[in-house]
Amino acid sequence: MSGSGLVLVVAGPSGVGKSTLLNRLLKTDPRLKFSVSMTTREPRPDEVDGQAYCFVDGREFERAVSAGELLEHALVHGHRYGTPRRPVAEQQAAGFDICLDIDVQGARQVRDSGADAAFVLIVPPSMAVLEERLRKRHTESPEELARRLETARVELAQRDLFDYEVVNEQRGRAVAELRAILTAERCRIRS
Amino acid sequence: MSGSGLVLVVAGPSGVGKSTLLNRLLKTDPRLKFSVSMTTREPRPDEVDGQAYCFVDGREFERAVSAGELLEHALVHGHRYGTPRRPVAEQQAAGFDICLDIDVQGARQVRDSGADAAFVLIVPPSMAVLEERLRKRHTESPEELARRLETARVELAQRDLFDYEVVNEQRGRAVAELRAILTAERCRIRS
Numbered sequence: 001m002s003g004s005g006l007v008l009v010v011a012g013p014s015g016v017g018k019s020t021l022l023n024r025l026l027k028t029d030p031r032l033k034f035s036v037s038m039t040t041r042e043p044r045p046d047e048v049d050g051q052a053y054c055f056v057d058g059r060e061f062e063r064a065v066s067a068g069e070l071l072e073h074a075l076v077h078g079h080r081y082g083t084p085r086r087p088v089a090e091q092q093a094a095g096f097d098i099c100l101d102i103d104v105q106g107a108r109q110v111r112d113s114g115a116d117a118a119f120v121l122i123v124p125p126s127m128a129v130l131e132e133r134l135r136k137r138h139t140e141s142p143e144e145l146a147r148r149l150e151t152a153r154v155e156l157a158q159r160d161l162f163d164y165e166v167v168n169e170q171r172g173r174a175v176a177e178l179r180a181i182l183t184a185e186r187c188r189i190r191s
Numbered sequence: 192m193s194g195s196g197l198v199l200v201v202a203g204p205s206g207v208g209k210s211t212l213l214n215r216l217l218k219t220d221p222r223l224k225f226s227v228s229m230t231t232r233e234p235r236p237d238e239v240d241g242q243a244y245c246f247v248d249g250r251e252f253e254r255a256v257s258a259g260e261l262l263e264h265a266l267v268h269g270h271r272y273g274t275p276r277r278p279v280a281e282q283q284a285a286g287f288d289i290c291l292d293i294d295v296q297g298a299r300q301v302r303d304s305g306a307d308a309a310f311v312l313i314v315p316p317s318m319a320v321l322e323e324r325l326r327k328r329h330t331e332s333p334e335e336l337a338r339r340l341e342t343a344r345v346e347l348a349q350r351d352l353f354d355y356e357v358v359n360e361q362r363g364r365a366v367a368e369l370r371a372i373l374t375a376e377r378c379r380i381r382s
Binding site: 120121159160162163164165166176177179180181183184185187188189 | 311312350351353354355356357367368370371372374375376378379380382
């Protein structure tokens with residue numbers, strides 16, 4: 001045992017239910033911490049700065065990129081998202097495992113960086129189900145909805161980038177699968 | 192999904208408690224089947240032919256080896272053990288996952304064969320605990336006991352051959368970890 005925690009990268013299309021699954025997992029696993037992403041998008045009414053995201057302006061985001069402070073960053077639907085490197089390293093050094101809720105572009109960057117991480121893709125049971133879930137959120141215009149669905153298709157085509165796939169059909173089962181992946185990764189022999 | 196089940200190779204030193212863990216796992220998982228090994232050793236009083244092992248003589252074992260019928264085979268403490276290839280293939284084709292309770296030499300052969308399998312090493316909390324467990328079985332002479340402990344040391348030194356390590360300290364926890372590994376492997380994306 002190296003005393004260094006592991007990194008769980010969880011990605012999947014917008015609307016697939018990643019955050020809900022991760023929140024459930026985090027609640028029952030005190031050894032797992034959440035990596036708070038930095039974003040340039042506007043907070044939704046219920047969002048508190050520093051919880052799900054740190055909200056910054058474009059200039060601050062660009063500064064972090066230039067300074068090499070981000071483990072990955074991506075442009076998604078016109079907004080920038082990134083993972084600050086330092087909190088991840090600090091939690092790992094403290095022996096915690098850390099999960100990243102990021103998009104597929106970001107997952108590819110973490111993979112390419114050679115980081116020792118486990119990559120999980122959350123997928124919907126079908127594209128029709130994903131479309132229905134996005135519609136129900138009522139947060140997107142029809143154009144935005146179409147754009148998200150097209151992005152989802154592109155993302156799901158990149159499943160070979162990932163180690164694991166979890167189908168979010170039954171939420172309880174999907175959480176159990178995520179939990180099993182985390183437990184298994186804790187038993188993994190890293191050479 | 193290919194419809195083809197996966198292979199779970201479980202190995203570990205004699206006396207570590209592999210069979211007990213696997214039996215518990217098998218009882219609660221109808222999708223998992225057990226691969227019955229062939230052996231030339233004598234059955235113990237409580238052993239029924241065809242359950243934990245198929246008991247054969249040296250000539251029949253040698254015939255199976257020559258005919259290429261075994262996925263792996265090994266000489267352990269003077270007795271031969273092997274995994275018949277056909278039942279494994281048949282269960283997999285029927286969509287079942289199959290677990291192999293074999294020794295480290297055998298695990299190495301399955302690994303070298305390039306078979307798509309997950310390899311789990313069951314380890315004792317310490318060598319002292321393993322020695323105590325072997326003593327309590329009262330089935331070995333002092334010379335046999337010493338030989339088993341020496342073999343255990345050699346086996347445990349080969350942990351890099353394996354994907355996962357499960358410490359059999361608390362039985363319930365070890366079974367849960369084995370179950371999590373199986374669940375995670377079922378979510379694994381095979382490219």
